[in-house]
Amino acid sequence: MTLTPRFLLIVSLFQISLGLGWILGYVFLPPTVFCYEWAAERSLAGEYRNVHPEGLNAEDSIVLQPYDYFNNGQTAQLPVVSLHRESSLNSFATYPPNPMDYTVLFRHLYEQGAKNVYVMAPLTWDEEPDSIVKAAVGYELDRFPHKALGRQMSESSRHAPLPPDWKKLAVPAANIVGKADRFPRADRLVGESPQLVTAALTLGTVVENNELFSPSPEDRVSPPLFVRWGGDIIPTLPLVAALNALDLKPGDVKIIPGETLFLGSKRSIPLDEYGRIPLAEHSSPTMLDTKEVIVPVMSGLRPPDTTAVRKLLSSADAVIVSEPSALSETPDAQALLAAQTIRSIMGSLAPAPPVLIPAAPAWVQWVIVLDVLLLAVWALRFQRRGRFIIWGLCILAVPVIAWYLFSVHDTWFPVMTPVTGVLCVALAGFLFPWLTPPSGNADDEEEEDGGSTPADGSGAGHVLPPDNLYQEPNEVPIPHHSKR
Structure with missing residues (x-):
């Protein structure tokens, strides 16, 4: 089986976007952790008087140190x-x-x-x-x-x-x-x-x-x-x-x-x-x-x-x-x-046991990133409007998944990894015109290519001479006589 150049190009784009997504995801890790800390502080506000975020520990868990009044202020x-x-x-x-x-x-x-x-x-x-x-x-x-x-x-x-x-x-x-x-x-x-x-x-x-x-x-x-x-x-x-x-x-x-x-x-x-x-x-x-x-x-x-x-x-x-x-x-x-x-x-605020938000398991992170990137690459077969819709849904789905993991399972993952991967695919779709499908239906692309006329004139197509362009094959020409 011979792989088409277009397929190889899509595979290469997927691999590059995956790698750049992980790299850029960890570049944007500090603001990601800050957002998680902000959400955790709000969720703990009703339980403690003060919560102080302390960043990541050696196990990549977000650490928050809550404080409450020591002995009720007495x-x-x-x-x-x-x-x-x-x-x-x-x-x-x-x-x-x-x-x-x-x-x-x-x-x-x-x-x-x-x-x-x-x-x-x-x-x-x-x-x-x-x-x-x-x-x-x-x-x-x-x-x-x-x-x-x-x-x-x-x-x-x-x-x-x-x-x-x-x-x-x-x-x-x-x-x-x-x-x-x-x-x-x-x-x-x-x-x-x-x-x-x-x-x-x-x-x-x-x-x-x-x-x-x-x-x-x-x-x-x-x-x-x-x-x-x-x-x-x-x-x-x-x-x-x-x-x-x-x-x-x-x-x-x-x-x-x-x-x-x-x-x-x-x-x-x-x-x-x-x-x-x-x-x-x-x-x-x-x-x-x-x-x-x-x-x-x-x-x-x-x-x-x-x-x-x-x-x-x-x-x-x-x-x-x-x-x-x-x-x-x-x-x-x-x-x-x-x-x-x-x-x-x-009698001021004294520390309570620290609150840890562990990172999501590695297999969960890979499933999220791969699914989102595959959907973003699949969007390349559509025209401009369809691409924007699918890419937008991919990006919006990431914070929804992050909120679900945080609120239900008390875990976090690098949100910007799949987001930057989708943005890399979108950028490639804009910069490289051969990733854009033809104006017709993408499913009929191979049929249109197979029905083209060979250069030597042989095949199913027949080219009429220029002077008989509108003449039927069995039509007899009518002689022309001038008026006398």
Whole structure:
């Protein structure tokens, strides 16, 4: 059996379109995966608060990480020990407390189970304490696994270098997606350095005279969690306290300003362009008076609520010790806001088990691609209108099949592979005229070719002489006579 050149041309076109379809299908794989992720996010929107797509894994499955509120937004209570006038004078002889008062307070916090302590107090005095007192305060503070001293910052025309112990706090530039130019800027620290000998870090708390750090209570929004110090993005105290509680580092933080803050794979929080997060409804801190922390030891007497206080301190993610910057009868508002922020972070969106969308089996992909391409090549035997109709049906059928596989079988396949294969066949049909059938019926093509007249005049056809073109074969010519 001899194969006609036309048949061989069609087979070659089918093979080329098949190969280009697979190649171009994987070239257009990212937008294909994006469409599947978008559809999956919409289907999971009613079940989870947030869904973060993570692309393909090693098995070519689309991975989506859903997040929901951790423990329904309810977290462990966060105590604040505020050394304002009323609280301080309940346990100490002077107000503001002297260095040894802080030594006693830190010692009793540690003995009652507190683990992470963050001090939002100046820790400076009119008379500088001697070296023994400094060492005593620092020793008691250094016993906590995580501790830090809060420092106020300000924005100035005189740019001070980044404090040496803050360099390891900077968020890597690769972890910041988008522009962070609306985060508040800080250039220098405010006030004197704490007058004690300690290994505790210093952390930025608020930028002085910046209204973003004093939001209205009705706004239900935190102060900014980041500041821009030169070219570095530095987390403030509430975020560092949450990172310590989650056993994370600043390198585990991913920032999308105006969208989301990711804390490793443990938390996902909505973030505005200023670096603020919404405060949870039930995020108010628990106020502790100093007399509830400092347990009397004389004559072995203990308050009746010692067990409750110990349980609170030992289970807290952080304990804040604050002293208002000015003489005050009420707790420090910035310390209370920092505690609310920490609780909101700890009770924010937490990851649920990942959702996987596997790729369709290989034999399913091949069946879809081959069937669509065979139909597209078969359309070449039709005229222009018929071709367009069949090619259009082929292209429209692909997303319908993809939707069926996704909605019924929870699988996906490279949609653009059959689509680009059909487009390759269509392009070839336009560029190469010998792929276009004659104007007559394509089924009669061979009969018309077989009935043509040979060049030598032999065969079924007979060519009459030019002068007898209209003469019948047996007709006798009638002579012509002129009139006389």
